Amino acid sequence: MKRLIGSAVAVTALLLAGCGGAAEPEPPAPETAPSTGAFRSDDCNGVTDADITKATQTSVFKKVVDSDAGCFWQEDTMLGTFGAGMGISTWWYRGSDMDVERELEQQAGRTITELAVDGNKGFKASDTNACSIYVAKGGDVITWSIQTMNSAMLPDLCSITDRLAQLSQQRVN
Known part of the structure; x- marks a missing residue:
């Protein structure tokens, strides 16, 4: 009798285990990108080397940084044998605070103009040798900036960042 009860318990346990597995809900499918209103990720925030050359009307900028956070094209300008280090950059900040960015630009003495892009x-934020554009969407901020020691050799600096910010927004917005 003990053997019969033991077998019945074992069979019942197997049946319950089999039934229990089928009755459990399947795990939810992974969500696609949340609709938080964030920018889509793209290399250099969607702008190419050719776009940089077209916007600046010169080929003095060479990409020296290409990362998940952004890109930097360095101006091929020398001070004697030392590279000036000026250039064009784009960065994508997750969870950035536009007010902090605005305050930093004001502390640098730049003129601030509110705007909307796409x-x-x-x-x-601009002055004689620099122009930056910051654009926010959800918790993201994309910035485009140009700094040069010789702004006379380029088109208006803000026209360059305006063009790059527009292209970027069209491609990652």
Whole structure:
């Protein structure tokens, strides 16, 4: 009798285990990108080396940084034998605070102008040798900046960052 009860318990346990597995809900499918209103990721925030050359009307900028966070094209300008290090950059900040960015630009003495690019709010910060555009979407901020020691050799600096920010927004917004 003990053997019969033991066998019945074992069979019942197997049946319950089999039934229990089928009755459990399947894990939810992984979500696609959350609809938080964030920018889509793209190399250099969607802008190519050719776009840089076209916007600046010169080929003095060479890409020296290409990372998940952004890119930097260095101006091929020398001070004697030392590279000036000026250039064009784009960065993508997750969870950035536009007010902090605005305050840093004001502390640098730049003129701040509010703007919108492709429906996203932002601001422009500029002076004689630099122009930056910051654009926010959800918790993301994309910035485009140009700094040079010889702004006379280029088109208006803000026209360059305006063009690059527009291209970027069209491609990652």
